[in-house]
Amino acid sequence: MFGFANALLAFLALAAVLDFLPVLRRRLAPAAWWREERFLFTQQRGAARVKYGSWAFLLGLMVYEFIVVFNNSMARENWPWLQTRVSPVLDWVMYLCFGAKILLGTKYNGRSIVCAGALFFVARWVYFNGQNIWWLGLCVALLAAKDVPLRRAMKAMLACGVPTLALVEVLHFAGIIAPNAASERDGSYRLMFGYGHPNTFGGVVFGLVLAWVLLRRAKLTWPELAAVAAAGVFLMVGPKSRSAALCAFLLVSLLALAKLRTRKGPRPGGKVLAGGCAALVPLLAAVSYILPLFVVKIGPWANDIGPSWLKKLDDLLTCRISLAWAAYRVFDIKIAGQMLPDWPALDNIFVYLLYLTGPVMVVLVCALMMAALYGYARRGQWQAVACLVTMLAYGYMESQVTHLTSDPAVLLLCGAVFALPRERWMEE
Incomplete structure (x- = not known):
């Protein structure tokens, strides 16, 4: 996808110059160029x-969902051509749909061009080093997604994701894909449900729940x-996916508070409350980066560490701190x-992002997350705040938050x- 990344950046740069x-x-005042939206x-x-x-965006989103949910299930073991022939074609369909939406189907003002263009420049820069196609796909x-109602996007994800996941499960329980459905870990079985890892x-x-x-x-x-x-109970009992299960419980708790x-x-939040929500991002980042500094290696295995309190926390997080x-x-x-x-x-x-994308991208991501949390809290959109806070917790335990499907x-x-102005953050 190097050619796509270069072409999209080149067309965006050309469009910015022409604009x-x-x-x-x-013929146009700088203030008007900065404020007024144009194609x-x-x-x-x-x-x-x-x-x-x-x-085009909705089609690209559904193709993205299908690639992850079906082509990256254990169906790829039965039918290798899903990865070698089908996925490359679907990748191009997805990226061309997103590219067409970005270049031809979206209105920009000067501020949007500068901000979005700078983000994609950095994303393309780090993609050439990390070569992680999922990170580039997420940024694209x-x-x-601009100007597409969030509800329409979620309907498209559910319309594709739910039947595709159901298909994987039917094939799995019929014994067609991944017939050996269990792996042993610490004397217990964790069901795979047709995927390579629970x-x-x-x-x-x-x-899909989100x-x-x-x-x-x-x-x-x-x-x-x-x-x-x-759903959280099922995830805890069935595949024993603790990270997803715990985040489901956290999401329910936060949504219940938002409902009350x-x-x-x-009830829009004040500056202090909104600032507290935004502060969760640097707080969790600091914990992520600082905790491993306290590790004392005391044995050959990855989780043979001290002190004892850190060892217990590391075991709870399945060696994420020691790794x-x-x-x-x-x-x-x-x-x-x-x-x-x-x-x-x-x-x-x-x-993960510190090493995959570098500190510049990490700072950008954290700044965007903080701005989003602050803005939604100030507008009183507490369900959005609950979802973002939950994904922060999920990201502390799983790097697959870089996938739109998760x-x-x-x-x-x-x-x-x-x-954009905050009143336009959720197009309806």
């Missing part, structure tokens, strides 16, 4: 471009919250990221990415 020419020719390249057929641009999807299945299920929550938001009922809690807070109508400590000693931190081997497995998103809440960052 600024009227200012240089004094790139030409203003013709605006209504059709908005309509078909939205369709986020750019393409946490992969847990992430797919949790992503998509439903984002679709319903303020309309969520108590029975629906009970259903989300039941807004039972008499919307981060190992990464500190194995990798150098490179400003534009690097390719990562299979070991040590970095399931903490802050540590973290559809990343689309909530779209307003911050394009520096």
